[in-house]
Amino acid sequence: MPKYAMVIDQRRCVACMACVVACKNENDVPPEQYRTRVLEMVEGEFPQLRMELRSELCNHCDNPPCVYNCPTGASYKRKEDGIVLLRKNRCVGCKACVAACPYDARYINHEKGFADKCTFCEHRLKEGKEPACVATCIGKSRIFGDMDDPKSPVRIALQNSDATVLLEGAGTRPRVYYIKKFSKPE
Amino acid sequence: MELTVTGVNALTSPHLHIWDWRVSLYLFLGGLSAGLAVMTTILHLRKGGALVKGEPAGYIAPLLVPVILGIGMFFIFLDLDRKLNVYWFYLTIQPLSPMSWGSWGLLVFFPVSGLFALASLPDDKLSWLMVEPLKNLAVATRVYLFPLAIINFAMGIFIGIYTGVLLSSFVARPLWNSAILPVLFLTSALSVGAALMIMIARTNKVRLWFTKMDIWMILAEMVILPLFFYGQFTSSGAHRQSIMPFFSLSHEYSFYGFSMLVLFVILPIALVMKMLEIKEDHEGELTSQALAKMRLSACLVLLGGLIIRLTFVYAGQLSKFT
Numbered sequence: 001m002p003k004y005a006m007v008i009d010q011r012r013c014v015a016c017m018a019c020v021v022a023c024k025n026e027n028d029v030p031p032e033q034y035r036t037r038v039l040e041m042v043e044g045e046f047p048q049l050r051m052e053l054r055s056e057l058c059n060h061c062d063n064p065p066c067v068y069n070c071p072t073g074a075s076y077k078r079k080e081d082g083i084v085l086l087r088k089n090r091c092v093g094c095k096a097c098v099a100a101c102p103y104d105a106r107y108i109n110h111e112k113g114f115a116d117k118c119t120f121c122e123h124r125l126k127e128g129k130e131p132a133c134v135a136t137c138i139g140k141s142r143i144f145g146d147m148d149d150p151k152s153p154v155r156i157a158l159q160n161s162d163a164t165v166l167l168e169g170a171g172t173r174p175r176v177y178y179i180k181k182f183s184k185p186e
Numbered sequence: 187m188e189l190t191v192t193g194v195n196a197l198t199s200p201h202l203h204i205w206d207w208r209v210s211l212y213l214f215l216g217g218l219s220a221g222l223a224v225m226t227t228i229l230h231l232r233k234g235g236a237l238v239k240g241e242p243a244g245y246i247a248p249l250l251v252p253v254i255l256g257i258g259m260f261f262i263f264l265d266l267d268r269k270l271n272v273y274w275f276y277l278t279i280q281p282l283s284p285m286s287w288g289s290w291g292l293l294v295f296f297p298v299s300g301l302f303a304l305a306s307l308p309d310d311k312l313s314w315l316m317v318e319p320l321k322n323l324a325v326a327t328r329v330y331l332f333p334l335a336i337i338n339f340a341m342g343i344f345i346g347i348y349t350g351v352l353l354s355s356f357v358a359r360p361l362w363n364s365a366i367l368p369v370l371f372l373t374s375a376l377s378v379g380a381a382l383m384i385m386i387a388r389t390n391k392v393r394l395w396f397t398k399m400d401i402w403m404i405l406a407e408m409v410i411l412p413l414f415f416y417g418q419f420t421s422s423g424a425h426r427q428s429i430m431p432f433f434s435l436s437h438e439y440s441f442y443g444f445s446m447l448v449l450f451v452i453l454p455i456a457l458v459m460k461m462l463e464i465k466e467d468h469e470g471e472l473t474s475q476a477l478a479k480m481r482l483s484a485c486l487v488l489l490g491g492l493i494i495r496l497t498f499v500y501a502g503q504l505s506k507f508t
Binding site (some may be wrong): 013043065068070072073074088089091092093094095096099100101102103106108113114167169170171172 | 204205209228265266267268269271272274275278279282283284285286289357358417477503506507508
């Protein structure tokens with residue numbers, strides 16, 4: 001069984017936002033709402049400034065607080081591949097998952113009322129395709145694959161770099177890894 | 187076209203608050219009904235039932251518990267974005283979700299408090315029930331008054347704690363993610379319950395008994411609240427940052443700073459007023475002035491409970507795990 005994960009190689013991101021547009025188009029995300037975003041953050045003190053471009057999305061955590069806090073079992077982690085998904089018919093729109101997510105990855109779909117989020121484009125995975133954001137990424141910053149397959153792009157990317165996860169201290173064990181633009185491997 | 191997407195949350199855009207005044211009111215009214223349920227049980231069982239004799243609060247307060255709880259549940263229902271799916275709460279049990287076991291707890295508390303209200307109705311008030319089956323049920327449940335009172339008490343404590351646990355289970359929101367929060371909410375629930383009981387009561391002995399009880403509850407609140415802030419301040423950077431809105435006088439956080447200022451003024455005032463009340467001579471009827479003072483101090487306690495729920499619900503969403 002695959003164990004899907006994503007690597008964001010921040011060294012290759014140019015903040016073209018093609019991933020954001022592809023995601024909105026693929027998943028019919030309402031206007032002014034996003035399943036993924038690219039943060040542009042300035043760090044440091046003048047004149048030692050640098051900009052970090054960071055793609056953020058649902059981390060499909062192995063220890064997902066959104067799933068644990070869901071009162072109806074609408075949010076669940078799929079056993080076959082570890083993707084965190086939503087049974088829309090069960091969602092009551094209580095927003096517990098939105099409050100529980102430390103990554104602010106969830107939002108209430110204003111048009112349909114359920115707690116929407118990234119699904120790693122699981123409908124495309126069924127067809128053997130990559131998620132829309134990965135397929136469209138011109139800099140190959142977004143890398144997707146099976147962590148259990150030694151030949152998969154994510155395993156290769158992680159083997160050759162110093163990757164981190166977001167908010168490791170939260171104990172959520174995310175499946176989205178970041179190769180930071182300015183960090184150097186030991 | 188230039189498209190820029192940045193991470194925005196309630197801190198940068200207040201309209202992105204996840205939960206709003208509806209959830210605050212639900213937590214306040216849920217806590218109030220829980221506190222009142224505990225107080226009604228105490229009223230019925232204290233001194234072998236001597237306290238409740240000749241006291242209208244003995245049957246009015248139990249009737250108010252399911253009514254207040256119902257209004258609170260209505261507000262949480264208003265907050266749901268998919269109201270027609272509400273039945274899913276009761277088609278599953280999610281043991282790790284406080285909202286799940288809380289909703290099952292409410293399902294138990296609501297009928298228990300209703301049955302206790304029926305059981306505590308005296309003969310001359312049975313006409314309030316209008317329909318014959320309800321009157322028969324009220325008579326039939328009287329023999330179970332004691333066990334119902336005990337369950338009512340236990341469920342009151344459970345719901346009082348649950349209103350705090352609902353918030354404290356989120357690792358993502360450092361202000362809420364504290365084990366002291368459920369204790370604070372329970373104490374506040376008991377305090378507002380006692381305050382409402384004072385407002386309902388008609389006899390001096392009951393008013394004074396619950397005034398004494400409220401003094402202890404306010405004192406407990408005044409110890410737990412600073413302890414909560416101290417715990418947050420000495421914890422991680424995110425926890426320390428999470429309480430800053432309460433202690434900032436900048437216009438951005440003026441709501442929280444002002445609310446905390448009000449809270450730290452009204453709770454001691456209510457405490458002093460109550461301490462003066464129990465020192466007065468209450469042999470005869472209370473003068474209208476003394477009664478007004480008693481009700482004013484009870485209103486201050488209720489206001490304090492509301493402020494705690496409103497500010498904590500909103501400020502928690504400004505805090506973020508970092």
